[in-house]
Amino acid sequence: MRLRDYIALGWDQLRRRKVVTLLCVMGIAIGSASIVVALAFGESISHYSTKQMSYYLKTDEITIMNNSSGSGSGQTSAVDDFGITKQKLNLIKSLPHVKTAASFERIGNLQFVADDTKTGYLDITATDLGTLTDFGFEYQQGAPIDQDNVIVLSYTATVGLRDRQTSLTDAARRQQAQLEQDVIQGREQPPIVPYPLYRKQIRLLKTVNMADGTSRTLEFPVRVVAIEKRAENMSDRAVFFSQKTAYISPGLARQIREAEAAVSGKSPGSLEAESHFDNVTVKVDQAANVAETDKLIQSLKLRTMNNLSRQESMSKEFVIVRIIFGGAGLFILFVASISIIVAMTMSTHQRRRQIGIMKVLGANLGQIRNMFVVESALLGVMGGLAGILFAYWVIWGINVILIKTNSTGSGDAEILFISFWILPLGLFFAMLTGIMSGIFPAIKASRTDALTAIKRE
Incomplete structure (x- = not known):
């Protein structure tokens, strides 16, 4: 049998059992929407926090301290300080990636x-x-x-x-x-x-x-x-x-x-x-070029300070936040997969006569397993697509509430967003959940004794 034949058989069975199909799709949709929303929350929080860090911590700026004036906080170089001169200031302004210095x-x-x-x-x-x-x-x-x-x-x-x-x-x-x-x-x-x-x-x-x-x-x-x-x-x-x-x-x-x-x-x-001068502040075109520019300034025997270490430590914390949100979504998706296992197991029990007839007509164990696995995969794809639409609706609703209450204090029209890479990932997990949930019922269906099933029915 070709894949097209498996899909046709699976789709026919899903249409016959509309209520069970709808319940399974709803379960997968809720689970996949949860993981999409969770990943969107993690991505949005990371993006918003990085933006705020860049604004408040000035991660794209380097401060050059003059003589022993203040030690400040953040990452400070251990270079001996020979003082800032106008000649050095003009040289700093001409360095690559430096937008301005004052x-x-x-x-x-x-x-x-x-x-x-x-x-x-x-x-x-x-x-x-x-x-x-x-x-x-x-x-x-x-x-x-x-x-x-x-x-x-x-x-x-x-x-x-x-x-x-x-x-x-x-x-x-x-x-x-x-x-x-x-x-x-x-x-x-x-x-x-x-x-x-x-x-x-x-x-x-x-x-x-x-x-x-x-x-x-x-x-x-x-x-x-x-x-x-x-x-x-x-x-x-x-x-x-x-x-x-x-x-x-x-x-x-x-x-x-x-x-x-x-x-x-x-x-x-x-x-x-x-x-x-008490200090000189250097504006770099991108935060990624701060480390390179900082080394060039240190070569002028100047003592520099930046917030790269703070940004790196906070970025690691945001990775943990993403993992927590993603784990919560996966757990909800796992709970939703139980509904597919139950539904497909019941389907196996109800379709024993059909399975027995297929075996008598020459269907082998692999074909019967594939039929149930493809049927489960179709449930996963349908649930995944519905979950993506549901996730967009949830994110849109949260954005409306945040904008109306103005609880973030930002002028952004879109506070939470769903990155493009999250969509195929959410659909993949939904489809994977469907396939994994259908393996046990598929194996059970393939082990059904044909003659016993036909006689009982």
Whole structure:
């Protein structure tokens, strides 16, 4: 008999036993859908977590520490540090796979005044403003420009400003303390409204201690050219208590240092150092090229740091998650296979006369076994196809719920997804389950005594 003949016989038997066939197909469909959904969950979680790791851990970035400034966390090289120079920075920018590199110098916490009425504090960092976009900065208003008299503010820097005239009074302090307490305890508050600072000129204030024990306040007027975008789903409480950050150009940072040195009477020789970098951050085109780029930077006698070790350890944990989800799906598929064994065994018992007649007409044991195995395989294929459709419906429903509740905090239109490689794998396991479940009934059918079966029937 040819395979086509086995399929025709099997399909005819499945049509005759519609109820049993439907129950078996439902069992296989549920099992195969479970394994497809389980693998999709594992794949989606891994993809989403990798995306979040890349965003928060900056796995495509390398940090170069200047001298002994900070040890940080992550993977740090054991190369002796000879300091970052402008020549080395330019050389790093020309390395393969390097998208951009920028130096960062922390200026400190400076007070600022806006419109002569509002005041606040900013944690200011000096860097090449033109590179901020390359490092993933997004802007709600404006865009950074390469000038020395400009400043880029975080969204949080536009909230929580105090009135300059009343900020020092006891009443204002009590009101501010009460507001902070209300926010901490989650009491109902009006929505936080940012103060309009875009395109306005603000004054940075830096207090310098003089040699005679007095102090003097230096002012540096700057224009706000960009305000960072507020993070998605960032609560008002988070906005209220987050760090108020800002970025200025290295040229303005040098002006601040020179003005401070002139007022305080410090020797200008300290300003002649080649760089004032705290660290340099290198953006690599792909996380896979970080290790190679890191070695090239270390060859310049620089101390580097990256998060490759964290990414590798977390990737191993995600493999375990995939195995757990896949194992759960296989267990459900195994339970579903029991229904096929029961159904095919009952079919064998009910078809003893048919089997006896086939043996009398010359059918051998192998042909009878193949007939039952092909019949079971057809059940597996039908159940697998139905399971794939059911899995897509389940994933679609979960996506709708997640998007409506916005529980992930991401803007993705599709949170869970089914990769293409999962579909043939789910169909394979469904078909394999059908075949394996039909082996025992097939063997039992082939051992049926023909004369006894015909006489009993």
